[in-house]
Amino acid sequence: MPKVRVGVLGATGIVGQRFVSLLVDHPWFELEALTASPRSAGKPYAEASKWYLSEPLPEDVAELTVLETDPREVEREADVDLVFSALPSDVAREVEPKFAEAGFAVASNASAYRMEEDVPLVIPEVNPDHLGLIDVQRDERGWDGFIVTNPNCSTIQMVLTLKPLMDEFGVEEVIVSTMQAVSGAGYAGVPSMAILDNIIPYIEGEEEKMETETLKILGELDGDRIEPADLTVSASCHRVPVLDGHTEAIFVSTTEEADPEEAAEVLAGFRGIPQERGLPTAPERPVIVREEEDRPQPRFDREAGDGMSVVVGRIRRDPVLDGLKYVCVGHNAVRGAAGASVLNAELLVSEGYL
Ligand SMILES: NC(=O)c1ccc[n+]([C@@H]2O[C@H](COP(=O)([O-])OP(=O)(O)OC[C@H]3O[C@@H](n4cnc5c(N)ncnc54)[C@H](OP(=O)(O)O)[C@@H]3O)[C@@H](O)[C@H]2O)c1
Known part of the structure; x- marks a missing residue:
């Protein structure tokens, strides 16, 4: 199976770093793009993030240039089908629909869309069938992509x-x-x-x-x-x-x-x-x-x-x-955040959504 190319939005923060750590050697996902705020965009990831995990930051990731959190920039600079979101909620509210509209699958860890009626809020061991809301969401919003969230x-x-x-x-x-x-x-x-x-x-x-x-x-x-x-x-x-x-x-x-x-x-x-x-x-x-x-x-x-x-x-x-x-x-940062979104994305692959 070819790997799904992925990006991380808000990659320099606590949860973003956990995403990077979980995705570097992932058997199904290839990490291609990292984004953050305008303060970090244009800098190498090693310079923009205060790496706080005990394992070393992988060299090829350290050298990646942080992109602006904008679907047009991500489309221009990388070939990505799925983005993981570790954005602050107010930023996620504005940006995540733009990615979904542009055709990206968004696996979000932010709270902005969790309680929207047509957005699945999923723990794969508990309610995998709620992914069925993706079709409702696409129909109602006319998006090529979609948003799936994990809980707080x-x-x-x-x-x-x-x-x-x-x-x-x-x-x-x-x-x-x-x-x-x-x-x-x-x-x-x-x-x-x-x-x-x-x-x-x-x-x-x-x-x-x-x-x-x-x-x-x-x-x-x-x-x-x-x-x-x-x-x-x-x-x-x-x-x-x-x-x-x-x-x-x-x-x-x-x-x-x-x-x-x-x-x-x-x-x-x-x-x-x-x-x-x-x-x-x-x-x-x-x-x-x-x-x-x-x-x-x-x-x-x-x-x-x-x-x-x-x-x-x-x-x-x-x-x-x-x-x-x-x-x-x-x-809180693995099962409670990045690991939860990655497991949701693995469920999406195994259910044929990606
Ligand atoms: N920490 C947890 O355990 C945890 C658990 C569950 C859910 N969450 C949720 O996960 C999300 C991220 O949390 P966090 O703890 O990782 O926060 P954080 O450490 O403050 O990181 C926030 C990230 O968002 C980026 N960002 C900030 N403003 C932005 C903007 N205007 N445009 C684009 N990117 C922007 C930051 O980039 P810069 O470095 O450039 O500022 C950074 O990469 C939040 O929604 C939070 O509620 C966190």
Whole structure:
């Protein structure tokens, strides 16, 4: 199979760098174009990005000239069918439709279009059938290309644990309290003077995203629309001085009585289409269950499954919600961002959309 040629929009940021790292040796994708803001355009990538990953920046990527984030420029300078978007949401809102209109497939990590009715919001293990909205989107908007989105970082890891519990026991109410890493706010996101020796109990828009995106992802595709899932989510989101890896304390009420040991088996046994088809970025186990009383922890568990697995522990009965409570850790920039978009793109290839 010839490789699909791809580009990254917003390639110099935290998520953009993760995209580069996941795409350099990808078996299905060839990285051909990198874009960023006018501040970076025209510079070699090594100069424009403050490379923060521990692995070295590959030389051929370091030398690539950063392009303007404009479909005409990308068409002129590179031959690309798919672009991954790691743009700030306000920029994505303006730019992503221009790429879709110009015929590019856009796999977006930004929030701008996630909740639009005709835009799929996909976690490949959870709701791969929602890609069916692509045809609706193309019909309604008259685009040759399309936009597919992945959820917000904290939502992805929570929903990966809710889906198997929902299928087995039914889930009616969810309360979640997050402890989110600083990398989730982007490279210049949180000043060190604000976060060191501190916790910030507010992340703009995050609670609303967890409360609404969850219902769309767990909803049913009904013809040309999604019927949201019938459950309530209450989220409280907090920034903590951890570099990478979000931790979440999750409390769920279940329809059927759920025994913690049985829940552990259900979570550990969860598999989806990415595992069945062996998609290149799919982890062997989407949810890993740890038995130790003091796990999961971000420092030890965020790299599980190369950052694509979510790690769950401390599964107990919840006496207030008459259900379960547990702790979950996921890598916000890999499974929660770039890895999520790359897995979506692999699903698009395997479903014949690319
Ligand atoms: N960080 C995470 O863990 C995470 C998780 C899930 C979702 N997200 C979402 O992913 C997106 C990127 O987040 P990030 O953390 O990578 O942010 P970031 O580190 O601030 O990077 C932003 C990127 O966008 C580019 N950019 C900024 N303004 C632009 C403009 N006017 N035109 C074109 N490009 C522009 C920047 O280029 P310059 O370097 O030239 O400024 C940079 O490449 C956001 O929508 C965010 O909400 C992030």
